Amino acid sequence: MPKFIKEGKNQEEINIDDSKVRGSVESIIKRVQIEGDEAVKSLSLEFDNWAPNSFKLSSEEIQSIINEMPAQTIEDIQFAQANVRRFAEAQKLSLQEIEVENLPGVVLGHKNIPVKSAGCYIPGGRYPMLASAHMSVLTAKVAGVERVVACTPPINGEIPKTTVASIALAGADEIYILGGVQAMAFMSLGTESFEPVDMIVGPGNAFVAEAKRQLFGKVGIDLLAGPSEVLIIADETADAEMVATDILGQAEHGPTSPCALITTSEKLAVETIGEIERQLEVLPTREVAQAAWEDYGVIIKVNTFEEAVIESEKLGYEHIQVLTKDNDYFLERLRNYGALFLGPETNVAYGDKVIGTNHTLPTKGASRYTGGLWVGKFIKTVTYQKVKPEASALIGEYCDRLSKLENFPGHAKQGSLRVERYKHVGKVGL
Incomplete structure (x- = not known):
């Protein structure tokens, strides 16, 4: 029998903490949904004492920050990113597209299509987690995502320059100095000044994880990483x-x-x-x-x-x-x-x-x-089918009968119509 030598909080105490987080996150998301840019700026000022004219860094600002970095810092970031890139590229190679003749005259396949845009959250606050740029931004780019947006919070009212350098070197298309739940809502819901992304990814504290949970459906998420x-x-x-x-x-x-x-x-x-x-x-x-x-x-x-x-x-x-x-x-x-x-x-x-x-x-x-997060999280595996006329006539007979078993006459008609159209073309066997 297992023996507990040390135990932590009980589940009831943890549930109480979780419920406080849920309510707080819900109210922040609702504000951003209703008030847009105004809410984002107000929340950023309230939580991070940060309300610049623009949360988005210009390309000139980003390049200036990179130029300030010590050579050793750049080398260290590039070493880590090279490791992440190599492994992500190897993982991507495991994702094979397929096309098979499932029956005579019936070709089925699947394609792997990257999402068009992704929002990556790079945690800051107590710790400037520049490594999260490698894990999210770079991985999204290896997957083939066209538009990769990154949000990272200010630290003590300042731009976290090393984190920004890491995000830029990872290949982000847009960088915003914005943190917390308001950043997740900003990327997911969009505002007057921001086109929302298709999915949001990245680690974070309990509030960020809860924001992802509540925003899922409006956007895709990688997973709940608290x-x-x-x-x-x-x-x-x-x-x-x-x-x-x-x-x-x-x-x-x-x-x-x-x-x-x-x-x-x-x-x-x-x-x-x-x-x-x-x-x-x-x-x-x-x-x-x-x-x-x-x-x-x-x-x-x-x-x-x-x-x-x-x-x-x-x-x-x-x-x-x-x-x-x-x-x-x-x-x-x-x-x-x-x-x-x-x-x-x-x-x-x-x-x-x-x-x-x-x-x-x-x-x-x-x-x-x-x-966990990997290139496959940014890629949708979608199917397609191509059917020859004689095969359609055969499949249509089964579709007709099976649809009637489920009380779907409209579905049945789709099958029977193909039988009528293509039954004289020829027959195929199973």
Whole structure:
């Protein structure tokens, strides 16, 4: 039986927090829908103390910002973006168009068509998450999206220049210094000055994730990517320093970031608690990470790897890091996760920042039914059919009879009309 050595907030408390977020987001979206540009400017001033004449950066402003960047910063951004681009291009190659003769004279196929426009949210606030530009803007461009818009919030009333440089280098067509729910509503609903996009993507806090949920339908979304989650599965071969470091490295994302350890070693569990306390003493982001660990930190002691898989599947966390003597056991058996990190040589920060896999991933159990952001999220797979006359006469007979079974006389007529028109052309066999 699993044993909970540490637990975080209960579900009732989390539900109360979620309901507060829902109401706040709904009112902001409604204001933007009704008041347009005026609401966007007012909300930006209220939440970010930011109300410029234009939220959109000009090409001259963008180039000036890039020119200010140290050469090492540009090189580092380009290194990360090259990794993301290579992996995204390889993923795109896996998306094959098909055309098959499903029956004699019946040709069916599918095409992969990129969406025309996408809005990418690049989080800011406490942390200027320039890596999100690689993951969203660049991935959209590799997918073939014509118009890619990026929104990122100001930081302390200033333009986040490194983030802007990253967005521009990733290939964004338009860059707006605008954050939060108002940015998501702006991109999705449009205003007097902005043509809305077809889908919105990118990570964010609970408010941004809730905005995506409420706006879905008016626009497409990638997935609901809320506060970052990390689970470490470890056995007696792992060391507490690494486990603690990798937990706190994700806990610093925000005070509501879930972080968990599932382990077969009670000794490691106890040592990890002590090591987390020790590291928090010197961690610059202690205030945030400590709140996440205290309120959302979980440690589960299990007896076997099989039990570890069962408990992991229940959590379905965004990031899972495996530090055991048999990491492939988990690669073969785990199903519910956004990204998997196997062995001590890698870690979630590699995925977040630089290695090439995408960091916009499912949270809150969404890994049960979706993976993370990738080129395929920006591409619609649509079908078509081409039918020869003699095949149409045959298919029409079946369509006629099957439609009548469903009480659809209009559908039946579509089939019978083709039988009448094409029955003398010739016959085909199944």
